Amino acid sequence: MTSLQEKSKLLSRWLRHRPDAIGLEIDKRGWVAVAELLLKSASAGVVLTQDELMQIVVENDKQRFSLSEDRTRIRAAQGHSVDVDLKLPVKTPPPVLFHGTAQKFIASIRRQGLLPGTRRDVHLSATKQTASEVGARRGTPVVLLVETFPLLRDGYRFRCSDNGVWLTPTIPARYIRFPDK
Template identity: 55%
Template sequence: MPARNAQERTSRFLSLILRHAPDTIGLALDQHGWADVAELLDKAARHGTPIAPEALHELVATNDKQRFAFSADGTRIRASQGHSLRSVDLALPAEAPPAVLYHGTASRFVTSIRQSGLRPGSRRHVHLSTERETATRVGARYGVPVVLEIRAGALHALGHVFHRADNGVWLTDAVPVRYIDFPGTAR
């Protein structure tokens, strides 16, 4: 259990640094969100959060959500999605999504979503899943989970752009209310 807790702390730290606040440790991300691995390890250690190279590789390889990815040559690392930094563009190609995607949220947010649809909030994109179970787990992190069905295919047919992150999460700018099916309601 202690190793798992250490890995979780490291994952949370990397999420902060690679998604939201690289300046916390004086790290620079390039325009596509990549950071030099050696520089990350050095600056994390100087910040008081040392990460062994082997631990970093294990975290990237075994993270159940594949939150992070190495470049093909292994010298750079980035968060797969979830950035709040407006300067980061993952440069993911636009793709046609499946007909239906899912969004997990907490029940306390449903009223707001019914009024204004799905918005990215502090992040760059709305996150969508291909699996209801994944969306349920995401929603459960914030309270009583609610899974919304998103008619992504219909939205895409109207010209709405979708991207798929390296970890399989679908990203889009926003989802209007009329393309969201709420639990217990008809289409």
């Protein structure tokens, strides 16, 4: 028996990183037909009902999934490592955004800045609390502050996902405020 939480994690994996793991065909905007997802999931041994899927979408604490208006298609809101273009419009971010990371990554970030890693974009939060929760997933959390005006002035662009995560391809270290030790 697979719990709803486990099914949610599998959905993230399939819709963000490994659609091929169950033979999903994701379109260039990241969408997949709900009917196809339910069928392929069952074929892979994970029975997921329409009601369970809707419950996962609605109750996911990070709102990781988006449904099309007619509720026939689903996609991950952000965080893809597969090649998709969510067609999120460029938006002006708030004056300050936050990035949560773990202490063990600070030296690298000081050298290289924020890089997307296996994802397509760097993820930023509008609140310090959210960033701290993100950082805590991988160790002792550290919250970095990013003032957005200098980035905008220098030509950087931001987009905001359906679940409120701010996205940009990279942030050089000179734009990041590190906490005092």
